[in-house]
Amino acid sequence: MNAAASNSVRRIVVVGGGVAGFSAISELRIRGYDGAITLLSPEGLPYDRPTLSKGFLVGTEDAAKIRLAPEAWYAERDVELLPVRAVALRPATGTVELDGGRQLAADRVLLATGGFPRRLGVPGGGLAHTLRSRADSEALGAVLTPGARVAVVGAGLIGAEVASAAAVLGAEATLIDPVDPPLVPAVGEAIARRLHAMHAERGIRTIVGAPVEIEADDDGVGRLVRLADGSTVLADAVVAGIGILPDTSLAEAACLEVDGGVIVDRAGSTSNPAVFAAGDASRRRGPDGALLHRSEHWEAAVHSGQVAAAGMLGQEPPEFGAPWLWSDRHGVHVEAVGTLDERHASGARTLLRAVDGVPQAAFLLAADGHLLGCAAVDLPLMVRAARRIIDRGIIPDPDALADPSVDPRKLTR
Known part of the structure; x- marks a missing residue:
């Protein structure tokens, strides 16, 4: 100093x-x-x-x-x-x-x-659980019991993780989001669709829609979530995971x-x-x-x-590389580095690495071939390599990126 x-x-x-x-x-x-x-x-x-x-x-x-x-x-x-x-x-x-x-x-x-946490801006929105503190998590865990019905509004990172936890605990979860699929700007459409499809595979009901009202049911214990299309979801608890x-x-x-x-x-x-x-x-x-x-x-x-x-301390601030995020759901680990949001990259194109038609990783390449972002499921070495490629300004071989037989560590050489 x-x-x-x-x-x-x-x-x-x-x-x-x-x-x-x-x-x-x-x-x-x-x-x-x-x-x-x-x-x-x-x-x-x-x-x-x-x-x-x-x-x-x-x-x-x-x-x-x-x-x-x-x-x-x-x-x-x-x-x-x-x-x-x-x-x-x-x-x-x-x-x-x-x-x-x-x-x-x-x-x-x-x-x-x-x-x-953002509260649901609808009548009865205050009846929904939110998750930010340890006390919030403890309160939510107390209602996620075997057979309990939980409606989760928001299928982004937090909402998806809560729905996954509900399934582990034996609760019956319904996941509600107006966007299909969620998380496209964060991980790209192909990976977003793969992740969202996992909910149904684990018995979680997914609904494309938005709540307009939450009210207590007749006994005052359960919750009735009324959606914009007029349909309803009955639950023992509602969770808002909307940022x-x-x-x-x-x-x-x-x-x-x-x-x-x-x-x-x-x-x-x-x-x-x-x-x-x-x-x-x-x-x-x-x-x-x-x-x-x-x-x-x-x-x-x-x-x-x-x-x-x-x-x-009046010192020069450190510099960092491409931003990174991660999430866990249904036993898989997803990571993303850089950006997968095509709206901010004119002329960019998406490239997939897939096995048997299932996308394992997605890459966003700039018009000049530079790598802008990568998202992957259970491929930490790929994300680490992508981060090095982005930070070093390397123009990768698109065929090598898409080829699942190519070791990610060789992509930075």
């Missing part, structure tokens, strides 16, 4: 105990910062969220297993962890107000406040620039140079001044925390 940063930054307060805040703390110590760090994590020890719709939901992982680090990790790095919520940020005085009135002084503040909204309340109250997220530059700095933001709540402004889309994926949150750590 440079001497100037060491002298001027003696206390950092991180607001939010998700993976973005956690990665920022880790990066601060790696970069040599030896000043005070306070982490405000209302839920206590930070834990990993992706498993809440997977292993934790079905009971193969417990609260201890999903912690990002054991309690001793924080003490070893001299991090003060407070299980309390921040209620106000006052950049002018360099303080953060906690629930209860305590004021914390800070030279730098990192807002890693994450987001909260999140960024939690920008502290930033807005502090008069920071907010537009669909807390606006940050390439170093993670907000419109106030003493305040930084990372994770799901942040939204970066590109070099040309345009606002980029927020990313709600795990790796993006990790990277943004690392960027903010460097920024808070």
Whole structure:
């Protein structure tokens, strides 16, 4: 760490105990910062969220297993962890107000406040479960019992994972989404169709439609989901898996620039140079001044925390390669790197690698032959190779990409 940063930054307060805040703390110590760090994590020890719709939901992982680090990790790095919520940020005085009135002084503040689940904007939408916290997952797991009927609205990553977990637990799931198939921008149409077809193969009913109302049934226990076409789905529980909204309340109250997220530059700095933001709540402004889309994926949150750590210390932020995402459902692992969204790539074409007519991987090639993105099912080596190809600007051999007999590791040579 440079001497100037060491002298001027003696206390950092991180607001939010998700993976973005956690990665920022880790990066601060790696970069040599030896000043005070306070982490405000209302839920206590930070834990990993992706498993809440997977292993934790079905009971193969417990609260201890999903912690990002054991309690001793924080003490070893001299991090003060407070299980309390921040209620106000006052950049002018360099303080953060906690629930209860305590004021914390800070030279730098990192807002890693994450987001909260979107609610169904229909009458009775509040009757649906959402999934964001460990408590949410525990509440949902309690109703996903053998024979229970669950209607899942939204067949994207979270909704599909919840439906898969419901099947594992013996519940009868109905998956509702207005798009057929879901996830095309993320993984391409061929892989999206393969993934969506897995639901019916596991006994999950899929409906193309949208709810217009949710109401309690006559006994007040079940839920009746009324769809736009007039049909209904009766369920013991309804789950809304339709994305999140960024939690920008502290930033807005502090008069920071907010537009669909807390606006940050390439170093993670907000419109106030003493305040930084990372994770799901942040939204970066590109070099040309345009606002980029927020990313709600795990790796993006990790990277943004690392960027903010460097920024808070006045150091050059790290650079990362093509974005990556992953999901598990019905015993298969799907990954995607780069972009598969043809809407943002004029003249691009899709190429498939298939075995016996079943697509194993999809590639989006630019008009000039460069690889823009790849999605694959249970082919981690392929995704790793695709990421190297994208990051190095290699123009791959299309025939080799499509040939299932070609070892992915040979594609980067």
